[in-house]
Amino acid sequence: MSISDLSDTETPLVAATVDGSVDFKGRPVYRPSSGGWRSARFIIGVEMAERFAYYGIQSNLVTYLTGPLGQSTATAAENVNLWLGMAMLLPLLGAFVADSFLGRYRTIIIASVIYCLGLGLLTLSAMLPSVSTVGCQNTNEITSCNSVYQFRLILFFFSLYLVAIGLGGHKPCVQAFGADQFDGKDPLESKLKSSFFNWWYFGLCTAALFSILILSYIQDNLNWSLGFGIPCISMAFAFIVFLLGSKTYRCSIKGNERSPFLRIGKVFVVAVRNWRRATPPALVHEVEAEEAHEKLPHESSEQFKFLNKALLASEGSKKYGKVCIISEVEEAKAFLRLVPIWITSLVYGIVYAQFSTFFTKQGATMDRRVASFFEIPAASLQSFIALSIVVTIPVYDSVFVPKARAFTGKPAGITMLQRIGTGMFLYVLSMVIAALVEMKRLKTAEEYGLIDKPNVTIPMSVCWLIPQYVVAGVSEAFAMVGLQEFFYDQVPTELRSIGLSLYLGILGVGSFLSSFLISVIEKATGGDGHESWFADNLNKAHLDYFYWLLAGLTAAGLISFWIFAKSYIYNKPS
Incomplete structure (x- = not known):
């Protein structure tokens, strides 16, 4: 029998199928023609287009709120943080819907349609008249202008939160869907999956870099309608590209077992x-798992021992594991182990929220001239975060990991929690640098008599802000990628979309906490005729105090994180 004849027989095809995966129509998929980098590159490209759209809104949103919508600095910062928080928390709902009902592929399709609709309405809102009523000649015209402005405001925020809803279904599912293209049971594909998270974030940051550089300039110097319209086109293109690749994807099988x-x-x-009830000692050491056919690890059995009581049978039964089996208890313990790591990482989300708010407003007061004829937008400074990530990740993946692997013997060089902790330490350093630079900016404003002249550019180069952005970018290359891989890898297989949404939840809750912190500080420091730390006139504000506070909070969070990380028990690799 020839090889060509053998290829048509049933046995090789069965051997080539990927266990636990089907195509988008529910049919078996075959390893040579599906998944791997063939599909992952495709999905990374789609996510790059989505990130281009997202950062086209997020990076310069505070400027739009304080400019065309006329909000104060503190109010705009709170609104940005609330939106970011919602955008990063809604993935929990989207992941739940995907993992429990629709599956990731269908959830991505529905979320993309909502996303495109939100971006389209956002573009429409930017075409309406701005807050100014200068052109209105009488009371009736002013009332009409105010009505148009109120409609614009309502349409804008409705569109903005519609985008957040679309992002909530899109973000956790696309990344988990990309990782699903690698079979963890195959030795070669399992190794490739580890690199996938590095290159995934590399692609995202490359898209963010171009978005921040191009769209922030268009929004500041041309018009906001075009600045919002281009992201809308980008997202629509991403959706079409995603649909074109449907035949190559591996989708997880939705089994009939309990959720x-x-x-x-x-x-x-x-x-x-x-x-x-007392737990018999033999229960956690000798009872064999009914499904996994292996004994409960001793170190795991000693952690969260109260959950072992779920293995007890109903009263009067002599058989262990009658109600719950060991594999189910291990799933619960694995989920519970994530809680202290998640909580101690929240301070990271608080600091993350500052890059698109106060960092941007800070840069707007400084000398941003690159040449006598060109002035860079303040929001474009965020490109240094993306640029430093784009540089750091290839170095990390190609240089650091092999050297660290030879020293530690670990496949990834260092553990996921060590990587996250390193990123948190660098965030502390970034906030210390930001506080010192802000002290220098305030001193320069005082020396040149510009304290009461907020609209006059301070004769201090915006390049002073670059180090805090660069250190923050290197921090993200460690912590963000580490958090993504950690929460994907350490949850039960069926909950991997939820795992990635937990990572996004850190940023979401962090944004809400940042908004709450700003509100409290604004009220505490702005009473009795005093200027608050976040005064509209930043020359009278004290962002340096706020940055020192964040540095202290991050340091405290890092210490707490280190304590829990030392006792963390990793799940067995999938």
């Missing part, structure tokens, strides 16, 4: 029900 949420929830319910 992982129900399984994990049942463990907690049964453990609470049995909390008065």
Whole structure:
């Protein structure tokens, strides 16, 4: 029999199928023609287009709110943080819908349609008249102008949060869908999956770099309608490209077993029900897992021991594991182990929220001339974050990991938690630099008598801000990628979209906490005729105090993170 004849027989095709995966129509998929970098490159390209759209809005949003919409600096910062928080928390809902009902592929399609609709309405809102009523001659005209402005304001925020809803379904599912293209049970594809997270974030930051440089200039110097319209076109193009690649994708099989949420929830319910009962010592060391056919690891059995009570049978039964089995208890423990890591990482999200708000307003007061005829937009400074990530990730993946692997013997060079901790330390350094530079900016304004002249450019080059952006970018190359891989890898397989949404939730809750912190400080420092730390006149404000506070909070968060990371028990690799 020839090779060509053999290729048509059933046996090789069965051997080539990928266990646990089907195509978008539910049919078996074959390894040579699906998944791997063939599909992953495709999905990374789609996500780059989406990130181009997202950063086209997020990076310069504070400028739009304080400019055409006429809001104060503190109010604009709070609104940006609230929107960022919602955009980063809604992925929890999107991931739940995907993992429990629709699947990632269908969720991405629905979310993309909502995303495009939101961007289209946002572009429409920017075409309406701005806050100014200078052209209105009488009371009736002023009333009409105000009505148009109020409609514009409502349409703008409705569109903005519609984008957040679309992002909530798109963001966690696309990344998890990309990682799903690599079979963790295949040795070669398992190694490629580790590099996938590095190059995924590299692609995202490359898109962010171009978005910030191009769109912030268009928005500041041409018009906002075009600045919002281009992201809309980018997202629509991304959606079409995603659909064109449907035949190559591997989709996870939606089994008939109970939802992982129900399984994990049942463990907690049964453990609470049995909390008065003693757990026999033999239970956690000798009872064999019914499904996994392996004994419960001793170090895991000693952690969160109260959950072992879920293994107890109903009263009067002599058989262990009657209600819950060991694999289900292990799922619950794995999920519970993530909680302290997630909580201690929240301070990272608080600091992350500052780059598109106060950092941008800070740069707007400084000398931004590159040449006598060209002035860079303040928001474009965020490109140094993306640029430093674009430079750092290839060096990390190609140079640092091989050298660290030879020294530590670990496949990734260092553990995921060590990578996250390194990024948190660099964030502390970034905030210290930001505080020192802001002190220098305030001193320069005082020396030149510009304290009461907020509209006059301070004779201090905006290049002074570059180090804090660069250090923040290197920090993200460590912490952000580490958080993505950690929360994808350490949750049960069926909950990987939820895992990635937990990472995004750190940024979302961090943004809400940042908004709350700003509101509290604004009220505490702005009373009795005093200028608050966030005064509209930044020459009278004290952003340096705020940055020192954030540096201290991040340092405290890092210490707490280190304590919990030392005792963390990693799951077995998939």
